[in-house]
Amino acid sequence: MLLADHGYVSDRALATVLFLALRMGRPLFLEGEAGVGKTEIAKVLSQALGRRLIRLQCYEGLDVSTAVYEWNYAAQMIEIRMAEAEGIADRQRLAEDVFAEKFLVRRPLLEALEPHEGGAPVLLIDELDRTDEAFEAFLLEVLSDFQVTIPELGTVRSETPPIVVITSNRTREIHDALKRRCLYHWVDYPDAKRELRIVRSRVPGASEALTREVVAYVQALRREDLFKSPGVAETLDWATALTELDAMSLDPATVEDTLGVLLKYQEDVARMQEGRAKQLLDEVRADLKAARG
Incomplete structure (x- = not known):
């Protein structure tokens, strides 16, 4: 209900692991293909x-x-110059002034x-997964105790740990040590029924016929041998684009003209433009007609 009330259509497994992550105070580690809605989960959770x-x-x-953090070096240099102009020669006092908290620039981990x-x-x-193993090891330490040490100021420890959501597109494997500290969920492409609900929720301006054809077409497209299958984000973009073109249903010309909304690699676009886009549309229409009985 927490996600659904704010426009995110999830399955039971995702809703369960999210509930457990909140109740147990554990980070939630989400893996899945790009565009399936991993980042959106954190945004909706925040709202x-x-x-x-x-x-x-x-x-x-x-x-x-x-x-994590860095020092405002420009402001520190100004402080040093001002101290020199005032004749302050006490190095200990100057160091304390220069490394005061007002010169600390807080980055996301420290802010959290x-x-x-x-x-x-x-x-x-x-x-x-875009970072290297050295940063992953550092993050492991942060998530273990929810604290960071700033040599000049001491240890900053969170009294109330943040709600942590970690995403990965699995371009490389994340170390088991980090995964063990999290609850894990693989965010997969939605089935047709759930994707239909997502499009209805996020693109209410699309006609019912267009919505059904868009979802059926994308579902079929994911079964093609493509370099990168379209995610939910692309489905929503395509439904929005077709609505902007005042399309009430799919036709071969419109599908070919808007393939760049769905597919992000020229090889995939070229393959579908070789007659496969129209053929796939015919198959989708036949399946929808058969389903209506």
């Missing part, structure tokens, strides 16, 4: 609980200064550990 969403977008080369009005925030660590 549903009325908590702030803090997002750490991972990438290759991500380090502590970007993820600090107190927040309204309760602990939702910390989204997005696409962890």
Whole structure:
């Protein structure tokens, strides 16, 4: 109900593991193909609980200064110059002034550990598989005790740990040590019934006939031998695009013209433009007609 009330159509297994993660205070680790709605879960959870969403977008080369904290070096240099102008020669005092908390630049992980009005925030660590193993090991330490140590200031420990959602597109395997600290769920492509509910919820302007054809076509497209199958995000984009074109149902020309909304690799687009797009549409229409009896 928590997700459904805020527009996220989930299956029972996902709703159960999310409930357990909240009750047990454990991070939730979500794996799945890109575009299946992993990131959206954290966003909807933030809205549903009325908590702030803090997002750490991972990438290759991500380090502590970007993820946790760094010092405002420009402001520190100004402080040093001002101290020199005032004739302050006490190095100990100068060091304490320069490394005061006011010069600390808080990044997502440190922000998530600090107190927040309204309760602990939702910390989204997005696409962890894009980072290297060194950062993963550092994150393991953070998630074990929900604390970080700043040499100049000491240890910052969270009184109320954040609600942690970690996502991965599985471009590489995440170490077992980190997974063991989380509850795990594989977010798969939805079946036709659930995807139909998603499109109806998110693209209410689409006609019922168009919605059914779009979902059936995307479901069939995922069974094709493609480099990258369209995710739910692409289904919603396609339904929206077709609505913007005032389409009431699918036709071969419109499908071919809008393949770039669904498919993101030229090889996949080219393959479908070689007559397969129309053939697949004919098959989908036949299946829908048979289902109606």
